[in-house]
Amino acid sequence: MTTTASDIRRGLAGVVVDTTEISTVIEATNSLTYRGYPVQDLAARCSFEEVAYLLWHGELPTTAQLAEFRAQERALRPLDRTTAELLARVPETCHPMDVLRTAVSFFGAEDPTEGDDSPEANRAKSLALLAKLPVVVAADQRRRRGLGPITPDTSLGYAENFFHMCFGTVPEPEVVRCFEISLILYAEHSFNASTFTARVVTSTLSDLYSAVTAAIGALKGPLHGGANEAVMHMLNEIRDPQRAAEWLEEALTTKRKIMGFGHRVYKHGDSRVPIMQEATDRLIARSGDPGTTRLAALHAALRDAMISRKGIHPNLDYPAGLAYHLMGFDIPAFTPIFVMSRITGWTAHITEQLAHNALIRPLASYTGVEQRVVPVAS
Numbered sequence: 001m002t003t004t005a006s007d008i009r010r011g012l013a014g015v016v017v018d019t020t021e022i023s024t025v026i027e028a029t030n031s032l033t034y035r036g037y038p039v040q041d042l043a044a045r046c047s048f049e050e051v052a053y054l055l056w057h058g059e060l061p062t063t064a065q066l067a068e069f070r071a072q073e074r075a076l077r078p079l080d081r082t083t084a085e086l087l088a089r090v091p092e093t094c095h096p097m098d099v100l101r102t103a104v105s106f107f108g109a110e111d112p113t114e115g116d117d118s119p120e121a122n123r124a125k126s127l128a129l130l131a132k133l134p135v136v137v138a139a140d141q142r143r144r145r146g147l148g149p150i151t152p153d154t155s156l157g158y159a160e161n162f163f164h165m166c167f168g169t170v171p172e173p174e175v176v177r178c179f180e181i182s183l184i185l186y187a188e189h190s191f192n193a194s195t196f197t198a199r200v201v202t203s204t205l206s207d208l209y210s211a212v213t214a215a216i217g218a219l220k221g222p223l224h225g226g227a228n229e230a231v232m233h234m235l236n237e238i239r240d241p242q243r244a245a246e247w248l249e250e251a252l253t254t255k256r257k258i259m260g261f262g263h264r265v266y267k268h269g270d271s272r273v274p275i276m277q278e279a280t281d282r283l284i285a286r287s288g289d290p291g292t293t294r295l296a297a298l299h300a301a302l303r304d305a306m307i308s309r310k311g312i313h314p315n316l317d318y319p320a321g322l323a324y325h326l327m328g329f330d331i332p333a334f335t336p337i338f339v340m341s342r343i344t345g346w347t348a349h350i351t352e353q354l355a356h357n358a359l360i361r362p363l364a365s366y367t368g369v370e371q372r373v374v375p376v377a378s
Ligand SMILES: CC(=O)SCCNC(=O)CCNC(=O)[C@H](O)C(C)(C)COP(=O)(O)OP(=O)(O)OC[C@H]1O[C@@H](n2cnc3c(N)ncnc32)[C@H](O)[C@@H]1OP(=O)(O)O
Pocket: 011, 222, 223, 224, 225, 227, 256, 257, 258, 259, 260, 261, 262, 263, 264, 265, 312, 315, 316, 317
């Protein structure tokens, strides 16, 4: 088959590779829907658990269904001793995403039903991952602070329990709600790089744990989920709001990518940013700390400079990175928190891929040396 340069879509940009019923970005209104519901409405009215249920089941839960779902999630939280001991031995020099990737891989190795890819079995595995991943993230953040793990509290919801396991306390409801909004917004985004990775692995009929392990690897990169951490590193590097425009100029001259800006799908601003920014602004307003005010001013100054200089808008990682810092999480925990949310979208896509599977295997246009003769040994 001959291909011309115009046939090639580097990065699969603009290529529609399959259908999905899970979510879509509606370009005309710059909005995002999960199973038909605008994400703004879900963020305003629902808990993260309801959104997880919606993504997996296609409908919002009834009161009874939600109660059962919550009870199941809470019961599945504890890690077994072997897993806890294994994760405590992973070197602290590695990134916490490596700990999470190792954890999911180990959950698979431990699970006797690993090879059962029926919808029921995969739903059970997805729920167990949803319940256990926050326990891994919280324990890892604490051990890096020289502290022991805190047992999950089954009387607390998903978001509240995560704060409890990280800090031993649950903050004001407004802070918990801001965190929950971030989880809702991060939960699903169609064929993004990590979800597509999960679908590629699933398309070979490999197991769910392998697909999620691979997706974690894809999310870690700074062009994808890793950008929420990179945003805070960048703000720490700039420090002074007065320096934002000058710093940006230098960075653009050296062809640096400005973290938390730009998007493959949204070219006029990420539909999730206004909701996340409003929630972050509420955190800033309640802080009253001069350091926070200065950081917020820097965040706004860099955003304004980037829009006016390049016309490139922030993506969700820009306000989320700042919000997680203001909530007290350590920077290396930001992308693992993204995983705690996106596990819902990934596993919904794994189920969808299996239901209508086709092996994902694109073509490449060969540009290497032409066929030649192997030299005969002298
Ligand atoms: C939850 C998420 O995963 S959201 C994405 C998080 N990632 C980031 O924030 C990392 C920074 N952003 C980027 O690197 C990019 O915007 C991406 C990877 C997200 C999207 O990339 P693409 O769709 O391939 O955009 P593309 O690279 O075609 O950008 C078009 C132009 O805008 C520039 N551009 C896009 N984003 C940025 C940015 N953040 N900083 C500087 N320039 C940028 C590109 O350099 C390119 O310029 P050129 O035409 O002069 O070469």
